[in-house]
Amino acid sequence: MSAVQPGYAPPTRPDQVGSGRRRQRWLVVAAVVWAVLLAGLTWWSVRNDPPTVKEQRSLDQAGPVVDRAIGELSAAVGAAGVPALLPDRLERDCRVTPLERGTALERGIEVATAGGDARDVLRRVADRLPSEWRAGVSSFDGEPLLRADAGDFVAVEGRPGGPGRVLLTAATGCRPVGAGYRAPAADAAGESAALARALGRWGGATGAVQVLTAPCPGGGTARTARAEAAAPADQRLAAAFGAGAAPVVDSVDRYARPGDPAVLAERVDERVRVAVTTSCPS
Template identity: 90%
Template sequence: MSAVQPGYAPPSRPDQQATGRHRQRWLVVVTVVWAVLLAGLTWWSVRHDPPTVKEQRSLDRAGPVVDRAIGELSAAIGAAGVPALLPDRLARDCRVTPLERGADLERGIEVAIAGDDARAVLRQVADRLPARWRAGVSTYDGEPLLRADAGDFVAVEGRPGGPGRVLLTAATGCRPLGAGYRPPAADAAAESAALARVLDRWGGATGAVQVLTAPCPGGGTARTARGEAAAPADERLGPAFGAGAAPVVDSVDRYAREGDPAVLAERAGERVRVAVTTGCRS
């Protein structure tokens, strides 16, 4: 037996070297197979598994959910007040992750109500929303707050929006932009014509008219035409709308009445903002 000199590893026998190379080859093969399998599973998941978190559902997928939620809210309002669709708000400065920017879409409905009992109106709306939304009204900072889940991580809220007003919203939260948000096709010829007749009483529209729509749960669409005109500060708003249903609100600065279409007007400085709306029927 030969002595092993201190500080040196004993030489490997030829059979040991072959075994080591064989093990390394198998490790390489196993690693390659695992990488291919992982890539295949990732490809399958991306194409077949539904997204499981909000950050995976881009705005082009979440936008239609918001539109349908606004339609559901329109139908749920019923006779609780006079509704008008609000322009959508699209914020592009949010971050999905620290490295990825996204966008946040919010759509809403303002509702003029008789009196100031916003909690009762919110409860009526919550009771008429789909059961799967799990809608409820609680108290937050001393005020009533409606919360519901429209699905696909779209949050629905309702709260007082000032005296005699309730604000209902549906929002995506921050999402990857994807192909972006495309509002529903806007066709509100009757509402636009009624708006024009009112604004002509004050010299016509002073800016562009906005047309907003949302799909109704039972078919059809909710439609709002919005515009503004100059009006004398001491002139009541009601006479400009002629005869019709009894107004829900009738003051120097605000006017709202139900109908087909419904009308909502509010003074803002030297101008009057008017919304003419046909809502969804429950």
């Protein structure tokens, strides 16, 4: 037996050198196989698994979900009031993560009611929404609040918007922009013509006509044409809209009449804002 000199490692035998090299090769092979397997699982998951957080869905993917939700809400309003689609709202430069900026989309419907209990209106809407949305009405800060889940992390809410008014919204929350949001387009010639006739009483629209649309659950589209005109305070709003169904609201400053199309008008200072709407079938 040979002695080992202190301070020196013992010599490596030839069989130990070969064993170490084989172990290193197997470790490299195992690492490569694991990387390939992980990449394959990631590829499959992206294409087949549902998103687990809203940050995995960009705005161009979530936007159509919001549009369909507005169509469902339009159909759910039914006879609960007189609806009109609202212009979409985009909040840019919100925070998706502390390091990533994004954009949030919100679309809505205003519903004119005859007054009374907004909670009852919200319950009637909630009862008509798809069952998978799990819609319900609770209380928040002493006021009724409708909440529902339209899928793909799109939140639906409804709340009082003032006397005789309920607001229904669908929102994405902050998302990566992706290709961005494109509002659905549709022909609203009938609604625009009815709007022009009404505003003609006050000299015509003072600005551009906004046309807003949303796809209906059973096909077709909900459509709203909106504009405003200068209107003296001593002229009643109802006179601009002729004969039709009995109005839900008929006051000096507000007028709402159901029908096909429905009419919603509101005076703000010396201007009147008018929305003419064809809703989704209920």
